[in-house]
Amino acid sequence: MISADTIVALSSGRVPAGVAVIRISGPKTRFVIETIAGGMVNNRVARLRKLRAPDGSVLDSGLVIFFPGPGSFTGEDVAEFQVHGGRAVVARLLETIAGFEGVRHAEAGEFTRRAFLNGKVDLVRTEALADLVNAETEAQRRFAVQNAEGVQAELYLSWRRRLIHARAMIEAEIDFADEDDIPGSVSDTVWSDVRTLIGEVDRHIAGFRAGEIIREGFEVVILGAPNAGKSSLFNALARRDAAIVTDEPGTTRDLLEIVLDLDGLRVRLTDTAGLRDAAGKVEAIGIEKARAKAHGADLLLVLEDIADPHPVALPREGIATLRVGTKLDLVRGQAAAGGYDRVISTKDGTGVAALLADIGRLAAQQVGDAGDILPSRLRHVELLGEANRFLLRAAESPDAGQELRAEDLRLAADRLGRIVGAVDVEDMLDVIFSQFCIGK
Incomplete structure (x- = not known):
């Protein structure tokens, strides 16, 4: 299928950049190259050319490559201009190319869509x-x-x-x-x-769940009573002050999220409001959000202050859970009494790396064999x-x-x-x- 019009777009990353790649596809591609690059170039051979507007003014100097159809990505004639990645250069070149009759700016995904319609890729590969x-x-x-x-x-x-x-x-x-x-x-x-x-x-x-975890992330939610150390752990794993930490109960009232890369797997970590019965109207909304978020989690980190534990009810059975004792630096002698999966101190870093390794291990178990077709x-x-x-x-x-x-x-x-x-x-x-x- 050959499209009636020719499309053009910036195909590299956002500008400014060292180099910008502008891609063209469609029946007018050859004419655009001959006009802007001052003559045709050999197929699939990069040539350094001075690029000019139709009025003869110089736009930039850059590499030009021509891929004749059907042996191109879209199955049509395709060309790429590799130019300097300044905003003005890119904008002027795109404006000039789109000014040719029968040429327009591409829509999102239009190059790949043409590749599909021309039989170059199937939908799954797309x-x-x-x-x-x-x-x-x-x-x-x-x-x-x-x-x-x-x-x-x-x-x-x-x-x-x-x-x-x-x-x-x-x-x-x-x-x-x-x-x-x-x-x-x-x-x-x-x-x-x-x-x-x-x-x-x-x-x-x-x-499917394993494939979804790879694409979207392994969902980890931190739960616990107020002042159990949730936000302190969240900040320690984020390696920045992403959440407010104070001695006042109920400081966190909304969901806070960060994304971690653990051994190549995407992990989404969410800090939540402290779970308790006596709460104001705004805090109660945050608590309800916390319970809803925890309901769909892949892993719950249930935190308790070792010296002053306040158990919280889990949203439902069947969710993988790690019980974590916090503030170890304050009460080291009591650490073994709680039956925790991990004990940590975010103040001196004790146990935090081991907890992170536990999260990565559980995420990898959910994904399974990397060679599986999912x-x-x-x-x-x-x-x-x-x-x-x-x-x-x-x-x-x-x-x-x-x-x-x-x-x-x-x-x-x-x-x-x-x-x-x-x-x-x-x-x-x-x-x-x-x-x-x-x-x-």
């Missing part, structure tokens, strides 16, 4: 590219690279191929039951494989769930008739195809590509 651009930790980078290389997409396509084959076998048995070359036991083999596939999809769906989007899980419901209905309804069961196989294969974009997904494209920055 989403992985967005994750790669936004990756902040090593685990996020590895996860995005794995999916961008097509491992995840190939898994879904292999399942779809199995269903297409199964449906073909069932329909062949229906249409040619009297033929000698169609074995009568083919349906038994087909439904056995379908049941196997149901289990594979279920196990894959179960890995769902990376909620839409994947929703479509996989729909596919499995069709498969279950087909596998568990032997009296429904082979025609209806074959139709359920088709519907399941359709849902798998929607994940990678092998079938019509027009209604999802705007949502998917809106995740990208301008220029990607």
